[in-house]
Amino acid sequence: MGSQEQTTLVTQNQLFYGTFIYPKTLTELEYLYNTAVAVDQNGTIVAIKRDCDLSQATSTLLPRLGWAPNSVTIHSSSDSHNQFFFPGFIDTHLHAPQYPNVGIFGKSTLLDWLETYTFPLEASLSDPAKARTVYNRVIRKTLSHGTTCAAYYATKDVTTTNLLADLCLRAGQRALVGRVCMDQLSPDYYRDASAADSVAATRESIAYIQSIDPTGAIVRPVITPRFAPSCSAPLMADLGKLAAETGLPVQTHISENEGEIDLVRELFPAKKIGAKGDTYTHVYDTFGLLTDKTILAHGVHLSEEEVEIIKARGSKVSHCPCSNSALASGAARVRWLLERGVEVGLGTDMSGGYSPSVLEAARQAALVSRHVAMGCASVEKGSKGSKANKDGIDRERAKLTVEEVLYLATKGGAELVGMKGRVGGFEVGMEWDVQLIGLGRDVADGEYEGEEKEEEGNVDVFGWESWPDRVAKWVYNGDDRNTRKVWVKGRLVHERK
Amino acid sequence: MGSQEQTTLVTQNQLFYGTFIYPKTLTELEYLYNTAVAVDQNGTIVAIKRDCDLSQATSTLLPRLGWAPNSVTIHSSSDSHNQFFFPGFIDTHLHAPQYPNVGIFGKSTLLDWLETYTFPLEASLSDPAKARTVYNRVIRKTLSHGTTCAAYYATKDVTTTNLLADLCLRAGQRALVGRVCMDQLSPDYYRDASAADSVAATRESIAYIQSIDPTGAIVRPVITPRFAPSCSAPLMADLGKLAAETGLPVQTHISENEGEIDLVRELFPAKKIGAKGDTYTHVYDTFGLLTDKTILAHGVHLSEEEVEIIKARGSKVSHCPCSNSALASGAARVRWLLERGVEVGLGTDMSGGYSPSVLEAARQAALVSRHVAMGCASVEKGSKGSKANKDGIDRERAKLTVEEVLYLATKGGAELVGMKGRVGGFEVGMEWDVQLIGLGRDVADGEYEGEEKEEEGNVDVFGWESWPDRVAKWVYNGDDRNTRKVWVKGRLVHERK
Known part of the structure; x- marks a missing residue:
């Protein structure tokens, strides 16, 4: 192939x-x-x-x-x-190896969900036979739901990450395929040995994917630091340089869950990493990971200051309402992001999200926007009502229409995956x-x-x-x-x- | 037939x-x-x-x-x-004539949704040919989704309400079928001429339904005041007496939307109707409509005092999460109701709810419970956080599990429709x-x-x-x-x- x-x-x-x-x-x-x-x-x-x-x-x-x-x-x-x-729909955020776990999350939230459900399954996908079964199925499944382009996270394993790219190319589904970088905090059995190893493996996978589709018409590599807690400062710095060197897109997670945000603040104090502020956004920005080709998944609890930086860098947000509700992460303020000029697409975020369908993500985006309208968004701890007013969210404006969620599912997504004006x-x-x-x-x-x-x-x-x-x-x-x-x-x- | x-x-x-x-x-x-x-x-x-x-x-x-x-x-x-x-699933709240409107609600909320979408469609179903098409379809549709018993609202028209009962009996779907009583506030083209007319029409429909299934094994009548704003005090008083006289079940709506609650308070001041309190619950209680066979749809914004009354009367609550999110009514506190000893079932509430599926209602009940866990429930205006703590809702406890939402969809529903211990x-x-x-x-x-x-x-x-x-x-x-x-x-x- x-x-x-x-x-x-x-x-x-x-x-x-x-x-x-x-x-x-x-x-x-x-x-x-x-x-x-x-x-x-x-x-x-x-x-x-x-x-x-x-x-x-x-x-x-x-x-x-x-x-x-x-x-x-x-x-x-x-x-x-x-x-x-x-x-066709564009799924701007999903984890191919997690597909067999859709719907299985119990009462967990992000950090315990990763340990209990996700890392063991992802690690097991280094078995090429199992990976072939799962990856074939997730491609067929998402195609059957109308997903013509997907931004996939694979695993840290290079061979099977490359296999995912092969299978997408064969099936004809456009894909960004990212080998996942993670050199800290995750379990011993599923962690890069060092920042250098992680970067070398990433380069190897990039080279392979570019070799099978030199023009990138169907499959393209994407630099994929899992999320800040999983990446050492040296690793993020190296990946930022790699993004600058190659011009490749970047995908990662941001501000999904309050516990995660606290952890990031603890792990990466501004003084220690030389950041200009102590937010989650400043961490990525410090390491050069916020480019105009960066897809940031979630962005549930972003502050005004963070959105300004994201907008200035031209980075985009993948809204994953199924996942945010299922893992009780929060209710992302999509209207607020759009009004600040940030481009937004939709992600199924399988298997934090339970559904392979971007149409389901669109439906849930509409419903979650109504929860935002009802005052459910976490703007700042302890002062929801007044902050919500300050942010100019009123009940009517926060609501997303059928037309708007279909835009996010298509043209919005196209902006995230670098296909603005080409599809949608x-x-x-x-x-x-x-x-x-x-x-x-x-x-x-x-x-x-x-x-x-x-x-x-x-x-x-x-x-x-x-x-x-x-x-x-x-x-x-x-x-x-x-x-x-x-x-x-x-x-x-x-x-x- | x-x-x-x-x-x-x-x-x-x-x-x-x-x-x-x-x-x-x-x-x-x-x-x-x-x-x-x-x-x-x-x-x-x-x-x-x-x-x-x-x-x-x-x-x-x-x-x-x-x-x-x-x-x-x-x-x-x-x-x-x-x-x-x-x-089999039990759908404890749905409007059969609204079925053709599923998914069509725009940005409306309850009161404007009724005027714009709902009353015109319901009124048109007095045409028996149209009613036959729609009612046959909603029965086939809900059966195909596993609904073995449904608590239907029909319309104010007796002939087609009776037709709905005929069609349920023929299809073999257990049903409560209610001729809708509404003698005020709704448009001229769709309103009972008087309380007396409304009660007479209700008695006529009850007699017919009992004649076609004398044991009530499959279809049974249900006394159905639409909701307090649509019913005059005399009508509600007469329907309360009818419930006492016949021992029949009652179904209505309660505390769905904040505008509706304000309207009820304005229409039925405690002094005027002789109520012991000025809540929505007191209105129904004053007129004898809260029995141990009463199904109250929604109950999103109930107070502690109201839940105590509902529990004391043995009335039950139909939770309709799809509808509550779609119409931005609020996030009902199911755990809070259950912990106070109120029996809860699930309703699709078509077409406030967009889906004919009780499985979808169960899924959304799980997701909405996570929004409640995230602090989204409207406990009392302006003081969400502290009140939520007062109510003992913490993040973990509010979440409903897969097991719990399946209980609500089956055994929970059985309690609402008078089939406790017989199915589930x-x-x-x-x-x-x-x-x-x-x-x-x-x-x-x-x-x-x-x-x-x-x-x-x-x-x-x-x-x-x-x-x-x-x-x-x-x-x-x-x-x-x-x-x-x-x-x-x-x-x-x-x-x-």
Whole structure:
């Protein structure tokens, strides 16, 4: 397996016809009906024609593109099955090796969860056979939920980290794949021997991943310090230099849990590391880990001062609501981040998060934003109400709409993974990372008293709903059954029969 | 359609064999392996034999019961598909006519949501053809999610309320069916003309429902004042008398939203109605609506004083976490209610709640309890932290476990709908209201890289998980695909092919 197999999978020219929906802005979805979108062999959108029927589309677009009719594959969305094309989801934070533990977390919170559930499982994935099973499954699973691009943490093991990259490339799922760096505090059985070892292993994995996909079209390496408590100051400093040297993206965790924040303050006093402040953000900033390609997961308890630094560096935040609720980490203030100009995407954070679905993350983002609206965000210990007002969060503004959570799941995520402007919409020049969503046939009088409707998923459309209402129904009750087909860069990578 | 059709649907004697799991107590699940459960023609469990193989079970149980082998239908759970029998779910609060609106609520909260989305749809369901379509669908849908008993609100229309009861009886889903009483504040197009009219219509619906199922084995009427703001004092007084006269159960809403609570205080001053206090609870109590058969939906913002009254009357609370988060109503303190001796069940509260699934309600109950643990519950305006401590809510105690939310979904609900001790477990004398849950085959090396696993649902079992871990996986990622078969009172009422 390697670049040859993948790069030879160039597709035919394709013409997609029907209903297209995508986030035009944070607050607005664009609806295109009776529209044709032409996608070339490289998976790039080369022409769009609105308000036409299929024969008009073929008779005008194909000659203009110089495409012989018999060289073009045509895909139509089915109106009778409430189908529409929608941009693929981007999962900006998940741990591939933790996938077998989804849903298993008991009453734990971050630090005891790591010791009890997570480190033992991750360590066991140095077994290539087990890693192959788990990684294949997590890729198939996330593809089936419409995830066209994922920012993966693997483990500290180089061989199986590289295997994850191989498997993503073969499956055609875009991925950032990070070998996890961790040289302190974790158990003896699962820790890098030294900062130097950690950096050397990281370089080895980077070189491999770049060798199998030299252009980085599908898989790319990402520098991955697990989180500050797991990394010595020398290791973080070296990884910061590596980021500067290579220009590669960085991913890590920040400000997820109050116990973790206390630990970071204790481990990295500002004076000791030469930081300009004593926050979690200052630690990463001191070591050069906050770049405009840095994905910071969580950011639940960030202060105003920290957000200013993150914004100034151009780093981004991956919001992981399923995980934050499950591990009782807190309720992240997404509106507050957005209003301060920080770019935000969504992460499933498996297995702190219980679900492989970015749609579930979007749904939970909407619900958690309502808990923020109800005054649940941890702004500063002991003075929630007044601080919340100071932060300008009022009940209405904190709430995220259906449109907004779908933006975060697509275009928002694209900003985090370095694909801004390349995916997330139906515009000429963008790449075809797309899902075909189907909500099934309308419920009609006397029909569907039995079994068959269930096969089309959990969403029921009665036929009188507007398109925005149908989209809301999908967000709140949709699942992988509604994701009928998935393409990445024009290539069909998942299909439900 | 009527009682004849239903009561003739007596089943054969049946023997169920395999793995059985049920809530033994609030905190503990019982796991029975290699067990046989004999169910007679009335759907009652008449014998259980543990730790046997199927031939041992048949050779000892059948002669003892006097059942000829060829008169018994045998159903086994499949170990290779991770199947187990589990009690059916009880949905203790939902609005059947609102089903077409699930997921559609925008940024609304309770009072504007009623005006914008809910009253127009409910009013339109006086059309019997539309009501038949919607009610058939909501019954099929909830059955497919394992709901063996539902406490339905219909509309104020008698004919279609009665139709809902007919359809539940035909489908074999146990139901409380309530004709909704509302003689004030709602729009002219959807309001009872007077208290007397409202009571007369209620009596008419009660008589009809009792005529089609005289023993109330499957469908029963329930007295249903919509909520205090929709009901005049005379109407509530008359409905309280009706409850005392008939001994029928009562269902209504309480303390869902802060604006609603203010409205109730304004509409029903203690002095004016002769109440002993000025709370929402005092209003219902004054009118005799708090009985030991009363189901109170929500109870998000109840005070200590109110809970004492509710406990003293033996009334119960339906916790609706999906709805409470979606409409930003608040985070109900379930542990606090349970510790004060109030019985609690789960409600989907469609369409305030977005999901037809009690499993989703259980999942959200666990997540919302973590928001309560994080200090999000509204105990009293302006003094959250100290009051929360006063109430004895600490971070750990507030969290609900997988075991606890499954108890609420089954045995807890049984207490609310008057079926305590009759359903919710596998014990001799209980009735067979049961789901067969299947998590699908184990993910094995090299298998399932493609499509077929998705058909078995969203839960992935790798084979090394304990049974409690498998149950946790079901709770967090399960859906209607995992509900393979559903029985009510021994009758098969849903099956996925």
